[in-house]
Amino acid sequence: xxxxxxxxxxxxxxxxxxxxxxxxxxxxxxxxxxxxxxxxxxxxxxxxxxxxxxxxxxxxxxxxxxxxxxxxxxxxxxxxxxxxxxxxxxxxxxxxxxxxxxxxxxxxxxxxxxxxxxxxxxxxxxxxxxxxxxxxxxxxxxxxxxxxxxxxxxxxxxxxxxxxxxxxxxxxxxxxxxxxxxxxxxxxxxxxxxxxxxxxxxxxxxxxxxxxxxxxxxxxxxxxxxxxxxxxxxxxxxxxxxxxxxxxxxxxxxxxxxxxxxxxxxxxxxxxxxxxxxxxxxxxxxxxxxxxxxxxxxxxxxxxxxxxxxxxxxxxxxxxxxxxxxxxxxxxxxxxxxxxxxxxxxxxxxxxxxxxxxxxxxxxxxxxxxxxxxxxxxxxxxxxxxxxxxxxxxxxxxxxxxxxxxxxxxxxxxxxxxxxxxxxxxxxxxxxxxxxxxxxxxxxxxxxxxxxxxxxxxxxxxxxxxxxxxxxxxxxxxxxxxxxxxxxxxxxxxxxxxxxxxxxxxxxxxxxxxxxxxxxxxxxxxxxxxxxxxxxxxxxxx
Numbered sequence: 065x066x067x068x069x070x071x072x073x074x075x076x077x078x079x080x081x082x083x084x085x086x087x088x089x090x091x092x093x094x095x096x097x098x099x100x101x102x103x104x105x106x107x108x109x110x111x112x113x114x115x116x117x118x119x120x121x122x123x124x125x126x127x128x129x130x131x132x133x134x135x136x137x138x139x140x141x142x143x144x145x146x147x148x149x150x151x152x153x154x155x156x157x158x159x160x161x162x163x164x165x166x167x168x169x170x171x172x173x174x175x176x177x178x179x180x181x182x183x184x185x186x187x188x189x190x191x192x193x194x195x196x197x198x199x200x201x202x203x204x205x206x207x208x209x210x211x212x213x214x215x216x217x218x219x220x221x222x223x224x225x226x227x228x229x230x231x232x233x234x235x236x237x238x239x240x241x242x243x244x245x246x247x248x249x250x251x252x253x254x255x256x257x258x259x260x261x262x263x264x265x266x267x268x269x270x271x272x273x274x275x276x277x278x279x280x281x282x283x284x285x286x287x288x289x290x291x292x293x294x295x296x297x298x299x300x301x302x303x304x305x306x307x308x309x310x311x312x313x314x315x316x317x318x319x320x321x322x323x324x325x326x327x328x329x330x331x332x333x334x335x336x337x338x339x340x341x342x343x344x345x346x347x348x349x350x351x352x353x354x355x356x357x358x359x360x361x362x363x364x365x366x367x368x369x370x371x372x373x374x375x376x377x378x379x380x381x382x383x384x385x386x387x388x389x390x391x392x393x394x395x396x397x398x399x400x401x402x403x404x405x406x407x408x409x410x411x412x413x414x415x416x417x418x419x420x421x422x423x424x425x426x427x428x429x430x431x432x433x434x435x436x437x438x439x440x441x442x443x444x445x446x447x448x449x450x451x452x453x454x455x456x457x458x459x460x461x462x463x464x465x466x467x468x469x470x471x472x473x474x475x476x477x478x479x480x481x482x483x484x485x486x487x488x489x490x491x492x493x494x495x496x497x498x499x500x501x502x503x504x505x506x507x508x509x510x511x512x513x514x515x516x517x518x519x520x521x522x523x524x525x526x527x528x529x530x531x532x533x534x535x536x537x538x539x540x541x542x543x544x545x546x547x548x549x550x551x552x553x554x555x556x557x558x559x560x561x562x563x564x565x566x567x568x569x570x571x572x573x574x575x576x577x578x579x580x581x582x583x584x585x586x587x588x589x590x591x592x593x594x595x596x597x598x599x600x601x602x603x604x605x606x
Contacts (some may be wrong), residue, residue: 066567067168068540069229069547071195078190082143084111085186089118089125096128096153098296099160103128107167111186112179123147126166128159137231138196141165143188157298158196161229165193172570175227199500201463201515202546203232203302204539206531209239209313210338211522212280213531219293220528224575226297228543233294234302234375234444234517237282240312240335240343244281245303247361250318250354254281257317260334266484266524268338270595279334287365295370302427303366306377307355308345308411315343321351323385323392338523340380347386347395347407352414359418368423373442378412379429409435416441427463430455446471446519448606449502456509463514464500468603470518470542472534473525475598476580483533483591484524488603492582496541496561497553518542524596529578533589536579540568 065074090108092100103126108115118125125148134140134154139162142150151166153159167174169188173181204225206213213221218235225233237245243257259279265272282290294301313334315322322329323346335341345351359374366374383404386392396407409432416426416438427442430451437443442461445452452462467474467487474487500516518539525531541561550556565582572579580589 065169065191066564067165068561068564068568069544070550070564071165071193072549073194075192076189077143077192078145080145081187081189081191082145082148083185083187084113084126085124086113087124088113088115088148089122090115090128091118091120091122091125092128093120093130095130095156096159098156098298099128099151099163102160102296103163103166107163107170107174109178110174110176111170112182113186125149127151128163129153130155130159134158135196137161137200138194139165140195141191141193143191145190149188157231160226160298161195161197162193164227164229165195167227168571172567172574175571175574197229197547198549199513199515199546201232201517202230202543203234203463203515203517204230204535205234205236205304205465205517205519207236207239207520207522208244209236209242209522211526212242212244212278213522213528214280215282215286215290217528217531218290221531222290222294222297222299224539224577225299227571227575228539229547230539230543231298232300232302232515232517234304234519235290236304236306236375238305238313238377239310240341241338242279242281242334243313243317245287245362245365246281246284247358248284249357249361252317253314253358255317257313257334260336262336264337264523266591266594267486267597268523269597272594273336284361284365291366291370300373301366301371302373302375303362303371304375304377305355305358305362306379307415308347308351308408309379309381310341310377311345312341312343315345318354321345321354323389325391326385326388340382342382342384344381344383344385345411346389347392347411355415356418359415363422363424372425373427374419374424375444376412376415376426376428376432378408378432379446380431381408383408403435405435407435408432409437412441413438442514444517448604450606452513453502453505453509456505456512459512461512461514464516465519466606467519468606469498470495470516471521472518472538473521473523475596476534476538477584478598479584481585481590482596482598483530483585483589484594485596485598486524487597488599488601490538490603492538492541492562492565493558495538496544496558497556498542498545499550499553500545516542516546524594529589532578533580533585536572536577537565537569537582540565540572
């Protein structure tokens with residue numbers, strides 16, 4: 065069967081199967097309501113079948129059950145010719161992942177919004193499938209600061225994550241180039257901080273500019289809708305407010321947040337180019353109180369049930385202004401700190417305590433290891449494996465997302481037609497052979513690897529079409545890495561994965577995904593003359 069991600073075990077019991085028709089009913093046991101709603105409104109609509117509510121023991125039915133004997137996200141899908149279809153999950157999430165497999169069994173037309181063949185017979189082969197995920201954290205990070213994706217596009221990406229059994233959406237909401245979430249007590253964050261006067265086109269070394277003012281943000285009700293939509297699909301949302309670096313948009317809105325004793329922060333605007341801005345937050349009590357206010361509103365928008373982790377960034381915080389700032393140097397002396405790295409650690413530790421007191425866990429990029437890491441904090445290891453290894457060996461939970469392997473803004477091929485090529489070549493096969501657990505970790509440290517995520521930085525992705533091109537088809541390979549119990553990277557059967565992808569491309573077509581074709585970009589996907597930053601050779605294994 066052409067399932068992606070590959071399940072643990074599939075047994076096809078007979079050459080024929082179960083035929084669904086307009087009399088087929090759908091029964092959801094208590095706890096499976098999200099999947100019942102999803103099957104009826106999505107799969108039922110595509111099949112042109114009502115899937116009317118039915119009884120647990122009825123024939124000609126699809127039955128959804130919770131089975132405590134299964135692991136929480138595990139499921140078992142059985143098809144019996146004379147009875148129907150049964151999905152058992154160890155939890156509501158397990159049932160939902162089973163339903164994603166069921167949709168794949170129907171074929172690509174089940175991924176459309178309405179039936180395209182009125183006379184089509186929907187037959188599912190007599191099958192028994194057992195499945196469970198390898199990792200509990202299977203995520204995608206989407207940067208909506210560099211280029212903004214409207215709410216409906218975010219909801220669409222949640223559907224795409226669910227279709228690939230990915231269960232974490234890391235929502236990068238703030239950066240130097242734009243603040244994207246409404247904070248009612250600080251309205252200038254979006255009135256001023258969500259708009260830039262122009263935008264660099266291509267890599268930051270490009271001479272091209274788009275002179276159109278650019279911006280956008282999500283209202284608080286938009287965020288609530290996104291979170292609720294994710295929860296219906298058993299996806300956790302990890303909001304990110306990037307501090308103390310990557311904060312020029314916030315400083316442009318509220319200049320007192322910056323290092324006013326070093327530069328005139330009133331002259332700053334939302335950054336219109338790419339890279340790492342030197343303008344970072346001042347380590348003052350006023351800054352702490354300001355961002356406590358931001359996080360108070362954020363916690364209300366992202367409830368603990370859906371968002372147990374809050375991401376605080378912590379990456380690429382240039383220390384030049386702190387070194388020149390009398391205020392920052394006085395704080396270092398006051399706290400008895402050794403240097404500016406420990407000053408950043410103090411800043412992160414403050415919000416770790418603040419979030420912990422409110423029942424949340426802090427997670428940050430691996431730079432938060434520098435200067436010391438709070439005991440309960442988790443790490444997103446992006447600069448390679450090394451930060452994640454160090455954190456895991458020290459007893460911290462880790463999400464592996466090394467840029468050399470799973471940064472999907474990196475180019476997919478080495479040819480001249482790749483649009484705005486960034487970074488190393490990372491092909492579909494390269495992603496398929498990625499492993500989140502590096503060899504040599506102790507068993508105890510390996511237990512701290514929560515899972516993995518692919519990261520999508522959008523400097524050269526101006527719209528949904530460009531995001532689709534960079535993300536797909538590689539996200540399908542990443543999903544298999546995150547979900548399936550695969551052999552060691554060298555022993556994985558890429559030829560079989562490619563075979564299964566031939567069917568999966570048809571699913572993506574039905575979903576309207578503008579992926580990169582296996583043969584390279586189509587003419588309208590190219591961006592001739594727009595400068596990228598390709599890096600030649602194989603990426604380092606660090």
